[in-house]
Amino acid sequence: MKKLAQLFLLATLVVACKNDKKQESTKVEEIKPADVTTSIYPESIAKVFKAHGGIDQWNKMKTLSFTMEKPNGKEVTTTHLKTRAELIDTPEYTQGYDTETLWVKEKDGKEYKGNAKFYKGLMMYFYAMPFIVGDNGIIYKDAEPLNFEDKTYPGILVSYEAGIGVSPDDQYIIYYDDETGQMEWLAYTVTFGKEGKSKEFKFIRYNNWQTVNGLVVPKSVDWYKQENNQPTEKRNTVEFMDVELSEKAMDKSMFIKPKDANIIE
Numbered sequence: 001m002k003k004l005a006q007l008f009l010l011a012t013l014v015v016a017c018k019n020d021k022k023q024e025s026t027k028v029e030e031i032k033p034a035d036v037t038t039s040i041y042p043e044s045i046a047k048v049f050k051a052h053g054g055i056d057q058w059n060k061m062k063t064l065s066f067t068m069e070k071p072n073g074k075e076v077t078t079t080h081l082k083t084r085a086e087l088i089d090t091p092e093y094t095q096g097y098d099t100e101t102l103w104v105k106e107k108d109g110k111e112y113k114g115n116a117k118f119y120k121g122l123m124m125y126f127y128a129m130p131f132i133v134g135d136n137g138i139i140y141k142d143a144e145p146l147n148f149e150d151k152t153y154p155g156i157l158v159s160y161e162a163g164i165g166v167s168p169d170d171q172y173i174i175y176y177d178d179e180t181g182q183m184e185w186l187a188y189t190v191t192f193g194k195e196g197k198s199k200e201f202k203f204i205r206y207n208n209w210q211t212v213n214g215l216v217v218p219k220s221v222d223w224y225k226q227e228n229n230q231p232t233e234k235r236n237t238v239e240f241m242d243v244e245l246s247e248k249a250m251d252k253s254m255f256i257k258p259k260d261a262n263i264i265e
Contacts, residue, residue, distance in 0.1 A: 042140045044156050048130045048174060051181030053215035058131040061213070062249040066127055067242040076242075078250060079124045085255040086121060095119065098255040105261035116264045126204065127218060127240060130174055130183045137161040146175045146185055148231060153177065153184050169197045182209070182216070185231070203231040213245040 041049070049055040065078040073091035080086070088095040093112045094105045097120055104112050125132055143155030153175035160170065175185035183206050189198040203224040210219040220239040224231035257263065 041134070042156075044142070044154065044176075045130070045133070045140055045174070047181040048156070048176050048183055049134065051176075051216070052130060052183065053211070055131060055134050057214050058134070060247050061215075061245050063244065063246040064124065064128065065242070065244040066240045068123065068238060068240060077124055077127075078254070079121075080249055080252075080255070081128075082249070084121060085252070086124065087255055088119070094261075096255050096257060096261070097121075098252070098257065101257055102264040103257040103261040104264060105258055112262075126186070126221065129186055129206065129218075131215075133158045133172060133174065143173045146173075146187070146230075148185075155187075171197060171201075173201065187229075199229075201229045202226060205231070205234070210243070212243050213247075215245060217243060217245070 041055070046055075049058070052058075061081055063078065064081055065076065068075045068077075070090065075088060075090045078087045078089075083099050084097075085099050086095075086097045092107055092110045093114075094107070095114075095116050096103050096105075102116055102120060104116050106112050137160055139159045139161065141157040141159075143157040145155055146153045156174045156176070158172040158174065169189075169191040171189045173185075173187040174183055175187070176183050186204045186206060187201040188204070189201055191198050203226050205222040205224055206218055207222070208218065208220045209216050211217075218240055220237050222237050223235045225233050225235050
């Protein structure tokens with residue numbers, strides 16, 4: 001009888017363990033991959049990502065390319081989104097970055113007078129808003145809303161953990177339409193070559209969008225003049241043409257320094 005009672009107790013424990021495992025397994029299966037991805041972001045920025053096609057769709061992309069019309073001709077920027085290798089081709093020079101070496105190749109004997117370190121990734125970063133602030137090492141906080149022309153836009157302050165990027169003291173504020181979630185403004189500071197954070201914000205208005213490969217990305221943006229950290233009037237417009245977003249990565253060879261290019265230290 002004693003042995004029978006022990007066997008009954010053992011059987012009860014085995015059944016209980018199996019039931020526990022079944023319940024645990026069920027909980028795991030209920031978590032969808034998409035939920036895991038989006039749950040790492042605060043609700044406000046996740047809302048903005050969703051309005052622009054979703055961070056999951058963006059993360060599928062490996063190549064971004066766009067063209068801007070500049071005074072000296074067309075400037076074509078191509079970026080490998082996973083490695084951030086970049087090629088900027090203009091009529092007067094080509095600037096490249098292969099993830100290790102930054103280089104510039106001058107054309108037709110014309111001297112390059114720009115700042116390659118500052119310009120590397122600059123326009124790509126502005127173009128890839130809001131998705132570019134889904135990178136690792138980013139801190140999100142609520143910001144004071146922006147009031148412009150009788151409309152209020154909630155704000156998300158974006159800053160970086162120490163050691164992230166060339167200018168970790170840079171800060172951005174994404175202002176969005178509270179109803180649609182769509183990004184409307186970007187405020188940003190410039191700290192390149194300086195120490196510490198800046199309190200002066202510049203403003204770009206994002207109000208002209210296009211859909212490319214399921215993602216809502218800029219067709220043009222407007223830079224604004226500012227006063228007391230508030231936008232005042234439009235200064236200029238930058239248009240983006242021939243925009244491509246692809247899940248296919250460009251060949252690494254296109255970013256490698258040519259023999260006759262200059263390395264930027």
